Amino acid sequence: MIYQGVLTKMATEYSSPIQYYLVFENDFINMNQLLNKTLKFQFVKHQCLNCGLNKSIYRQGFCKSCFFDIPQAADWIMRPELSTAHLGKEDRDLEYEKKVQLQSHIVYLANSSNVKVGVTRKTQVPTRWIDQGAHEAIEIVEVPNRYLAGITEVALKDFVADKTNWRTMLKNEVKDENLVEWREKLKQYIPAEAMEYYIKNNSETQIDFPVLQYPTKPKSLNIEKTGTYEGVLKGIKGQYLIFEDDTVCNIRGNEGKVVTIEIL
Structure with a gap:
């Protein structure tokens, strides 16, 4: 076939x-x-x-001209702290930016190759964690817009990684971590603007991947x-x-x- x-x-x-x-x-x-x-x-x-x-x-499935023109490839996609829709300021397309940025976002910890901090729309949980190859993850804060999630991620990545080592993730050279303890440890570094959105009582999400043989x-x-x-x-x-x-x-x-x- x-x-x-x-x-x-x-x-x-x-x-x-x-x-x-x-x-x-x-x-x-x-x-x-x-x-x-x-x-x-x-x-x-x-x-x-x-x-x-x-x-x-060029990048992200787009040709070069589209990548530098469409809102789906703007800088705030990869750097949510650059979001401005909450201020009514347009980057490339304010209507699109309001639709995406002005909704609930999650700042999370995920363990793929190591414990890392990340941002995703609430509607993308647990899809985002699956896409990163994380075998466990936990939410830290749930905020009403992308900007607040972005500044929280920026603050926390001074104390925890924000990247995945894809080779380590694929070789499954990972160890289980207590993400509840990590969440509590990082709480003190959450910006004041986002502290009211801290999630106090939740548990890890476990993810099982269909792998028969990991690459060496x-x-x-x-x-x-x-x-x-x-x-x-x-x-x-x-x-x-x-x-x-x-x-x-x-x-x-x-x-x-x-x-x-x-x-x-």
Whole structure:
């Protein structure tokens, strides 16, 4: 069977283990059902996730002109402390910015390769943690806008990491941490503006990934450069497909590329 479509972030369903789906325009694949099967990928062309044109992908699945124009790729996406919709100030599109920024946001701790702090919209819990390959996570504060979440993250990352080591995460070289204790320890560093939103009583969320074999020396696949790749799927963690030969494919990192996937 052969599927063709543009790669986008895999959809997930919170269960034990997590269920993963590659979603194309007219079809979808439950990736869990392909574990232990041989898959053949072939690069076809580019397709910008915004304009749809066959133009080289710059970042986040967008061509260069779209990346520097559309609100979905503005600086406040990656740096929420730069959000200004709560002040009525436009960056690229105030209507869009109000829609995204002026809603409940969570500042959280997640343990993937290490304990890290992060920000996500409340509607993206636990999806965001799954996408990062975290096996446990906990909310710290729930604030009414993205700006407050951003300044809280900035304050806390002086005392805890804000990045994931993808190789460590994929090799599963992680240890369980008491995130409740971490939350209590970091409470004193929460900015005064966000302190009233501190979450006092909650517990860790545990996440179980569908992995049969972890890679020992993960090597990243760029399907555009290789053209074709064939391998036995052994696991899925974060947004990575893990293959028997230690090749790993970051679906998020290959967004905007049209591929064929043949199940052999």
